[in-house]
Amino acid sequence: MLELNKINAGYGRAQILRDLSLTVSPGEILCLLGRNGAGKTTTMQAIMGLLPLMSGAVRLEGEEISKPAAHKIAGRGIGYIPQGRRLFGELTVAQNLEIGLRAGRSGPEVLEDALELFPRLRERLTQRAQTLSGGEQQMLATARALCLRPRILLLDEPTEGLQPSMIAAIRDVITVMRDRGVGILLVEQRVDAVLSVADRVAFIENGRNLETLEAEALRRDPGLIAKHLGV
Amino acid sequence: MSDSTKTVILHGGLLALLFLLQFLLPAYHHGNLARIMVLATFAMGYNVMFGYTGLLSLGHALFFAAGMYGMGLAMQYAGAGPVLAMSAGLVASIVVALVVGLLALRTAGVGFMIVTLMFAQAGYLIILYYGAWTRGDEGLVMPQALRMLGAIDFSQPGPRYFAALGLFATGFLLTLWMMRSPFGKVLIAIRENEERARMLGYDVFRYKLAAVVISGTLCGLAGAAYGLLFGYVGATFASVQYSIFPLLWVLLGGAGTVIGPLIGTLFMFYLIDLSSAVTSAYMLVAGVVLVLLTLFAPQGLAGELRARVWRGLP
Numbered sequence: 001m002l003e004l005n006k007i008n009a010g011y012g013r014a015q016i017l018r019d020l021s022l023t024v025s026p027g028e029i030l031c032l033l034g035r036n037g038a039g040k041t042t043t044m045q046a047i048m049g050l051l052p053l054m055s056g057a058v059r060l061e062g063e064e065i066s067k068p069a070a071h072k073i074a075g076r077g078i079g080y081i082p083q084g085r086r087l088f089g090e091l092t093v094a095q096n097l098e099i100g101l102r103a104g105r106s107g108p109e110v111l112e113d114a115l116e117l118f119p120r121l122r123e124r125l126t127q128r129a130q131t132l133s134g135g136e137q138q139m140l141a142t143a144r145a146l147c148l149r150p151r152i153l154l155l156d157e158p159t160e161g162l163q164p165s166m167i168a169a170i171r172d173v174i175t176v177m178r179d180r181g182v183g184i185l186l187v188e189q190r191v192d193a194v195l196s197v198a199d200r201v202a203f204i205e206n207g208r209n210l211e212t213l214e215a216e217a218l219r220r221d222p223g224l225i226a227k228h229l230g231v
Numbered sequence: 232m233s234d235s236t237k238t239v240i241l242h243g244g245l246l247a248l249l250f251l252l253q254f255l256l257p258a259y260h261h262g263n264l265a266r267i268m269v270l271a272t273f274a275m276g277y278n279v280m281f282g283y284t285g286l287l288s289l290g291h292a293l294f295f296a297a298g299m300y301g302m303g304l305a306m307q308y309a310g311a312g313p314v315l316a317m318s319a320g321l322v323a324s325i326v327v328a329l330v331v332g333l334l335a336l337r338t339a340g341v342g343f344m345i346v347t348l349m350f351a352q353a354g355y356l357i358i359l360y361y362g363a364w365t366r367g368d369e370g371l372v373m374p375q376a377l378r379m380l381g382a383i384d385f386s387q388p389g390p391r392y393f394a395a396l397g398l399f400a401t402g403f404l405l406t407l408w409m410m411r412s413p414f415g416k417v418l419i420a421i422r423e424n425e426e427r428a429r430m431l432g433y434d435v436f437r438y439k440l441a442a443v444v445i446s447g448t449l450c451g452l453a454g455a456a457y458g459l460l461f462g463y464v465g466a467t468f469a470s471v472q473y474s475i476f477p478l479l480w481v482l483l484g485g486a487g488t489v490i491g492p493l494i495g496t497l498f499m500f501y502l503i504d505l506s507s508a509v510t511s512a513y514m515l516v517a518g519v520v521l522v523l524l525t526l527f528a529p530q531g532l533a534g535e536l537r538a539r540v541w542r543g544l545p
Contacts, residue, residue, distance in 0.1 A: 048430060074432035082430070088423040090487075091416065099420050102413050103431040128542070148431065 001025050002047070002078070002152045002183055007056030007066075009046040010207075015054065016042045017207040024152060024183040029174065031186045031198040031215070035229060039207035040187040041083060044154045047185075048080050049073045060152065074103070079150030081141050083157050083187075089130030093121055093140055096129050100147030114143040117173050135166030142173060152183045159193055171197055191229075195219050203228040234543035241544075242407055245490065246400050253392045265392045267493075267500050268399035269457050270476075274484070274492030275402045276449030277477035282486035283410060284442040285422030289474050290331070290347030291450055293354040296469035297327040298451025300358065300365065303464030306377050308364070313380045317455050324451020325444060327354075332443030336436060348474065355469040370465025378459060391460045398456045399493075402449050407489045409445070410545055418442055419487075450477070483524060485533030489545050494532050 002024040010016040016039045024030045032040045045051045047058055049070035058066045065073050074080070088096050101111055115122045118139040124132060129140060138158055145153060155174070159167040174197055178184055188194045194201060198215040210228055218224050252264060273295055280286045301323025305311040311319060335346040359367045378385045385391055409415045417438055420428045429435045458464040467473070476499075477492075484495025502520055507513035528535045537544040 050426070050430075069434075071429045071432050071434050074430055080430050082427075086424050086427045088420045088427070090423055091419060095416050098413065099416055099428075100431060102417070103433060144431070 001061060002185070003059040003062075004043070004047070005057045005059065007046055007058060008054040009042065009051045009056075010054065011042075011051070015207070017046060019056070020204065020207060020209060022185075022202055022209075022212075024185050026151070026183050027178055027181045028199045029178050029184045029186055029197050030212075031188055031194045031201045032204060033188070033191070033194060033201055033225075033229065034204040034210075038204050040204065041156055042207070043204070044080060044082070044156055044185070044187065047073075047154060048078065074148065077149070077151035078154065079145035079148045079152070080154045081145050081156065081158060083160065087129040087132075087137055087140055087144075090128060092126055092128055093132070094125040096140055096144050097121075097147055100144035104148035106147050106149055110147055110149060114146045117146070117176065118143050118169070120169075135162045135169070138162060138166065138170060142170065146177070150182060152185065153177060154185045156187045157189060158186070159188065159190065167193065191225055237541065237543070238407070238411075238545055242403070242489065245493075246396075246403065249396055249399070253389070253396070258388065261388055261392060263500065263504070265388070265395040265460065266457075267497050268395040269453050269460065270480070270500070271493040271496040272399050272402040272456070273450050273453035274477045274480040274496050275406050275489075276446045276451075276453060278481045278486065278488075278492050279406065279409070279418075279449065280442050280446040281478065282481055282488070282491070283415065283422060284418045284439060285425075286439065286442065287344055287478075288335075288347040288446075289344045289471075289478075290335075290349070290351030291446075291477050292469050292471065292473035293331065293347075293351040294324050294328055294447040294450035295454035295457075295473055296354055296358065296466075297447075298324040298454035298456075299458040299464050299468055300454075301451070302455035303371050303373060303458045304364065306373055306459075307371050307464075310377065312377055313385065313459055316377070317452075317459065320451060320455025320458075321448065324454070325448050328444045328447020328451070329440075331447065332440045336439050336443065348471070351469070351471065351474050355466060355471075358466045358469050365464075365466065368466050370463055370467070373458060373462045373464065375462065378462060385460055386462055394456065394460055398452065402452070403489065403493075405449075407545060410489065414438075414441075422487075479521070481531070483521070483531055485531030485535070485537065488531070488533040488537060491531055491533035498532065 004020060004022040006019045006021050007017055008015060008019060034040055046053060053066050057064050060076055065076060097111055120136060121139055121143055124136060132140060158170050174184060195215060195218060200212055201215050201218055202212040203210040253261060256264060277291050280288055298320040302316045302320030305319035306316040331350050335343055338346050358365045375386050383390045385394055417433055421435055421438055425435055480495035480499055481492055483498055485491030502517050503513055506516035530538055
């Protein structure tokens with residue numbers, strides 16, 4: 001389980017997160033919803049150690065992970081796919097995946113599994129990552145994160161700018177990972193995308209918790225979303 | 232034809248050609264090519280850091296000079312033969328690269344460029360300051376009697392060419408192997424996106440430090456070999472000019488390609504050599520050609536080959 005306990009974090013002297021608390025359980029998709037600037041991406045960066053915490057703690061399976069260097073946090077089983085994918089553009093698809101496999105000390109069966117989830121990548125193995133379409137790049141970024149065999153997956157707007165067929169493919173993989181017991185923290189702007197996959201939804205505003213609700217309750221009463229987001 | 236086959240043919244063919252050229256070239260070009268191969272090894276070392284890892288250093292003269300003076304001082308004052316003197320040069324360059332790497336890698340971007348430049352300038356001034364030992368600008372001439380390994384006299388054109396080829400081939404094959412290995416792929420990943428590599432769990436500092444040490448060692452070996460093969464060790468080789476040269480050679484040849492450093496060094500060497508035979512304004516000619524190349528082949532000669540002909544060129 002990933003647990004954020006009253007974390008405070010920000011950029012320099014500008015504090016963004018204020019006493020934010022969350023939990024992501026194994027086999028659960030928790031979506032973060034909030035307006036632009038609410039602190040969704042900052043939350044992910046704080047979990048990954050890209051931003052130092054001012055106070056509070058991030059724990060994975062009860063062990064505090066706020067102190068180690070950023071690269072060690074990934075090594076403990078947290079996969080992070082930031083907004084904008086950020087691939088190694090000059091390397092081929094196969095080489096991008098190889099880097100993920102090596103980082104996760106994973107065997108060929110993990111690669112095979114990732115390629116089964118994203119069969120399109122199998123056809124593109126020798127192609128440079130920078131020449132892929134936006135959807136394929138997102139698939140590659142996700143597949144590379146899966147090569148780390150993560151226990152927790154952080155996804156920052158994975159469907160941004162993608163065509164519907166690609167969105168469906170990414171959504172299917174997210175639910176497959178959830179069914180395999182991976183805990184997923186998902187940031188999405190599109191409410192329909194959130195409601196189609198989420199188990200719980202946490203609303204945040206100005207870096208603070210507003211409320212965390214079961215997704216089922218939101219699906220039954222969409223008015224609750226308008227209430228929390230003010231849209 | 233697979234990429235691996237093409238790689239073997241191109242790189243193996245190049246080494247075979249360099250081997251054969253020693254029997255075909257007239258004396259003048261024979262000597263030039265030996266010098267070019269040593270300098271190309273210097274450029275290959277620079278390429279490991281700049282071309283593959285994305286670390287732009289302005290202080291590589293320090294590594295070249297560390298190897299050169301490590302070798303030269305051991306030969307001059309301890310009477311060391313070629314093997315011992317080269318070993319001293321190797322150790323000196325590894326130690327200097329490790330120290331510079333540990334300190335300079337705490338900075339990035341422009342800060343890294345300035346820190347490496349300052350280290351190199353400090354090295355240059357130390358050589359001048361201890362002129363009683365190093366002979367400063369005047370330099371040291373290596374005793375010919377010590378430049379012999381058994382019956383092999385490195386001051387003679389044949390053994391000199393062969394030793395230069397051996398050094399070049401070692402650096403060339405090491406770079407080729409390294410960049411096709413998982414380690415090399417991680418270096419390229421760091422160049423492409425350092426933060427992403429870190430988020431995948433790679434200790435970026437350690438990888439970059441390894442790149443600095445490998446780069447510094449190759450450059451130091453080239454410096455030691457230069458002093459041994461051409462019999463001279465001087466402060467000029469520690470000056471800022473020798474920090475800029477490898478950058479130019481790599482940019483001209485193609486950063487991040489294995490053959491680029493040789494192409495760039497060869498091109499630049501003969502550009503200056505040929506233009507200086509025609510006019511005293513040879514640096515102007517070199518400058519114009521460099522500007523044209525930058526405009527029409529911005530990725531360097533081998534880089535353009537990769538972009539236009541063979542995407543898989545390592």
